Amino acid sequence: MYYFNILKEQIKLSLMWVAIYRANFMLMLLQSIINSVLGILCIDFIYIHVDSIAGWSKNEMIILYCSSMIVNQMYRGLINPNHLRFIESISNGSFDRMLVKPVSIIFQINTGNIDYSSFFSLIAPIVVLCLKLKSLDFRVTGLNVILFLVFVVNAIGLLTSFMMLLYSLAFKHIRVYGLTGIYFILMSMSEKPKEIFLYRELMYAFVFLIPSVPLANVPASILLSKGNIPEIIASAVSGMLFFLVSTAAIKKGIRKYSSASS
C-alpha cells in the first residue's frame, strides 16, 4: 500500500508537469506517432521489392515492428526518464538523497517520472497491430493474445533490468551517457527478424547476453503462432536472470559509491 501511494503521487506529479507544457506534450505525442508511421512506411517501401524476408510476410513484419514499438514506448514512457535521472544523479551527487529515503532503491531507480507522450503514443502501434492481425490468413486465438501480453510484460521487465545493469556502471565510470545508445541498438535489433542471426548459438547469445530477441521477436512469434517452446522458455529465464543480476549489480555499486557532491 505504501509503494502504491507513492506511485499514485508520482502519476499525479507527472500529470501536473504535462499540464504546464501542454504544447510540448502534444508535439511529443505527434513525434512518437510519426516515428511509428515512418517505420511502417519503411517496411512498405522495402516490400515493394521483395515478397517476404526470411519467411516474414509484410503484415507479419509490421506486427513484429509494432510489438517492438509497444515495448519501446512502454519503457520510454514509464522507465527511461527515471533511468536517465539515476545516471545523472550519480554524476551530480544527488543520488545521496535517494539513499536516505525510506524507499527501496530499485523502486526509486525505476519509478518517478512518467513520460505521458511516449506512453500514450502506444496507441499508434496497438491500432496498427490490431488492423494487421485482422488481415492475416489465420485466426489469432485468445491464448495467443494472453501469451503475447505476458511476454510483452517479460520484455519490458527484461529491458528494464538490462538497462539498469548497464547503468550500474555509472557507480564506477560516473559519466555513462554513451550507454543510452545501447538501448537504441537493442530496440533497432528487436524490430528485425531473429533470422538475421545466421547461427542458433548466436541467436541464443542475443537472448542471454544482449537480450534483443525476447523483446519483440518472441511476443510477435507467439501472436503469429510461429514461436517455438525452447525460445519462449529461454526468454522467460533470461528475464528472471537479468532481474537478479541487475539488482545485485546495483547493490554492489551502492557499496562502492562515494558522493560527488560537497
Add this chain to the structure above:
Amino acid sequence: MQKYLYSFRMHLLESFQYRFDTVLGLLVSNISMFITIIFWMLIYRSNGTGVLNGYTMADMVTFFVASSLFRTFILNGGGFEIASMIKNGDLSRIIIKPHSINIFLYWKYLSNALFEFIKQFTFLLLIAPFFAKHLTWKLTAQSIILLIAYLVTATFISHLIWVLLGMTAFWLEQAQAVMWSFAVIINFLSGMFMPLDFFPHWAVKVLELLPFAVFSYIPAKLYMNQLSFAQGVNLLIVYIIWILVLLLLNLMVWRAGVKKYSAVGG
C-alpha cells in the same frame, strides 16, 4: 574571427576528455550501422537476385558506411543548446557578449563534428580490411571536390535548420518536442534508413530538392559515383539557395524571438 576559432579549438580539445564515453559512442554508432547492413543482407538473400532497385549488395553496404561517415557533419547541437538557453534564461548572459551566438554555436559544433568524423574515419580505416570486398570504390577526383563542398554545405544547412527549430523555444518555452519531431522526419527524408531511391519515383525528385538530402543521401551517391558532376553542381546550387533562405528565416525568427524573450531570475 579569432574568437570563434579559439572556441573551435577549445571544444575540440574538450571532446578528447571523456575517453570511456567516446569509445562507447563509437562502438554504439557502428553496431547500429552493422545491424542495418546485416538486415539488408537478409533482404538480399530473401530476394535472391542480388540486385534491389538498381543497388547491388556492395552498393548498399557502401551506401550505409558512407552515410554513417557523412552524417557526422550534421550539426544539431546548436539548436538544442539555444533552446535550453532560452528556457533557463542563460540567453541573457550570452546576448550581451560581443559575438554572434549563431556563429559561436556553429564553430562549437563544427569542432564536435570534426572530432566525430576523425573518430569514425579512423575506426572505419581500421576495420576496412575485413569488409573491403563488400564495398564499391568509385570515387573520382571531381567527386572528391564536390563531396567536400557538399559536406561544408551540410554543416551550414543542418546548423541553420536546428537553430531555427531551437528558437521555437521563444514561444513554446519547451522546444524539445518540436526538435525531436523534426529529427525523426529529417532522418527519414535524408535517407538514414534506406536510400531515397527506394521511395516512390515521384517522391525522389522532390526529396532531392529538399535540404535534407544533402545530409547523407547526395554525398553517398557522389561517393558511389551514381551522380554525374553536372547533376551534382546543379543540386549544389539548389542547396546554396536553401542556405540563403534559411539564413533569412533565422534572422527574422531571431529578431521576433528576442522581442518576445523574457528571462526568469536576476
